[in-house]
Structure formats: C-alpha cells, structure tokens
Amino acid sequence: MGFWSLFLVSSEPSVQVLLIGTLGAYLASSYSNVLLSSARRDMNKVVFTVFTPSLMFASLANTVTFEQIISWWFMPVNIGITFLIGGILGWIVVKILRPKHLEGLVIASTSAGNLGNLLLIIIPAICEENGNPFGDQNICSARGLSYVSFSMALGGFYIWTIAYGLMKNAGKIYHGRQLGSNLVKEDGGGVSTSQESMLSVSVKPVEDVAQNQNEVPLLHDKRVNLWEKLKGSVHNIVEELMTPPTVAAIIGFVVGAIPWLKSLFIGGSAPLRVVQGSIKLLGDGTVPCITLTLGGNLTQGFRISQVGSVILAIICVRYMILPAFGIGVVKAAYELGFVPYDHFTGTC
Secondary structure (H helix, E strand, O other), X not given: OOHHHHHHHHXXXXXXXXXXXXXXXXXXXXXXXXXXXXXXXXXXXHHHHHHHHHHHHHHHHHHOOHHHHXXXXXXXXXXXXXXXXXXXXXXXXXXHHOOOOOHHHHHHHHHOXXXXXXXXXXXXXXXXXXXXXXXXXXXXXXXXXXXXXXXXXHHHHHHHHHHHHHHHHHHHHHHHHHHHHHHHHHOOOOOOHHHHHHHHHHHHHHHHHHHOOOOXXXXXXXXXXXXXXXXXXXXXXXXXXXXXHHHHHHHHHHHHHOHXXXXXXXXXXXXXXXXXXXXXXXHOOHHHHHHXXXXXXXXXXXXXXXXXXXXXXXXXXXXXXXXXXXHHHHHHHHHHOOOOOOOOHHHO
C-alpha cells in the first residue's frame, strides 16, 4: 500500500469527523438554534451514562480474550508513560504561558494525549482496503478492534482518574476565586489590605472543603490530618473509578475473559445475543453524538481570542511532540524485547 493510498485511506475518517463536526457547529449556530447549550449538556450526559458504556462493553466482550489481556501487558504501561510525558509537557506550557484559571485544564488536555474514539473509525477503514499493512481484512478488523477497545478501556481509566481529577479540581479553584471576587464586588470595592488578606484566608478553606469534604484541617494532630487527606483521596479515586464507562469496561473484560460468560452473549446461538445486539446498537451512537457535540462546542470557542496561544501550545504538544515521544517509547520497547513485533501496538 503506497504512501498516497495510505494517506487517502487514513484521511477519510478525519474528513468524516470534520463533516459531522461542521454539521454540529451549524446546528448550534444562530442560523439553526437546534443544538443549543442545554441540548449539548443533555447529550453529553446521555453519551457519558449510556452510549460510551455500551460501546466499551460491546467492543470488549466481543473481541478481547484472556490470552490477549495477558499478552498486551505493555499497553497500560505505554499509556501511563504517555500520560506522564503529556503531563510534564503541559506543566511546562503552564509555566511558560501562565494561563489564568486554566492550569489544570491545560495539563489534563496534554496528559490525555490523543486517546479517543477516532481509531474506531480509522482502523476498520484501513482494514477494508486491499493491500493494507495489517494483513487479511477479517483478521485485521477483529484484531484491530480488540486493540482499539483495550486501549479505549485503559485510556478511560487514566482519563477518569487523572485528567478528570485535574479538571474537577481546577473548576473548584476557579469557582472559589469567583466567590472571592464576588464578595469583593458586593463590598463596594473598598477593601483594605487587611480585609483582602482575611478574604483570601476565608476563600481558601472554601476551596479545600469543595475539594474534599472529609479533609478537615486538624492543626493539633498532624497524623489525623494526614489520615483524613489519605482517606479522602482514596474515596475520590474510588468514586471516579465507579463512573459508567469504567464499570462497563470492567464488565466487558470479565465477560470477554471468561469463555462460558462470553458464550452467553456472543455468537449466533448465544441465549443473550439480543442483549448484546441492543447494547451494540446503543454503542453505535457514541461517535456521531460526540462529534456533533464537539462541533457545537467549537462555535463558542472560536469567539475567544484570549487563550489562542494556549490552544496553539496544546495542539503542538498533542499532535506534534507527544506522538514523537509515543513512537520513541514503542520503538524502545521493541528494541529491548519487552513486546513482540505487532503492526497494531504502535497505533494505540
């Protein structure tokens, strides 16, 4: 498969995403007013609680086996290294550009890398082409979907524990600062230096309480304070791990890894095949709904020029620097003999 043929095949899914995103932008614009802000919020909730978990379960239960889970041990390590490098690069961007109230969001955006649903479109499209670099079309599609599903599940684990936590904490800090500024405005703006110091002290506990209600500062006992913080952190991690996509991924792993459970859902003679079919039907709505919502959200972002340099920095990190590091990590793993040669490992 030549370079230009491969380029055309790989660009088709990207063009599809652009077309659907453009439609979403039009539906959210003042010319249509169909995909309003409230509608996008509701669609996001449906995608998060229904569509994405269905997609995760259907893909994993159908394609992943216990042997594959064991043989793909390097994939979570690879994604973890990518998150670490992306987080460091995001921290560098924050230190250089110093965006107000966006520190956590920038680090979360860069650490998450390029994990997403686009590979669900790209891999099957490439596999359907004659002379594709991955071999037989049927084997390519089945094995490729296994890789993509596994990487999506692992990526979801990292996203909902690391990236989501960073974004949530950044949002709480921002709202705490907004509360402080509103108090200053209500006081008429005539706030003395001593009052400002008292105000900053009073706002700080609000942020701490919002971050974790269990973290009660006990100045007389540092051990109890440390224990409360540790308990609160563990509670937050467990709460974030119990999100619908993560739970669906775990169930999908279990069903795919246990043959007798898999036989209940997968196959023409499976007694619960109608359940699997219904779940797959729900999962098929994930990519178009996410892309439409993304296009609608971009209509607001185009009007904000204050963060243009930050957006450019995130684009450079995610689509230029981070992929180079990812290729280097995979190549190093091959050279050191950690993983056998496989066409799909580098894609995820």
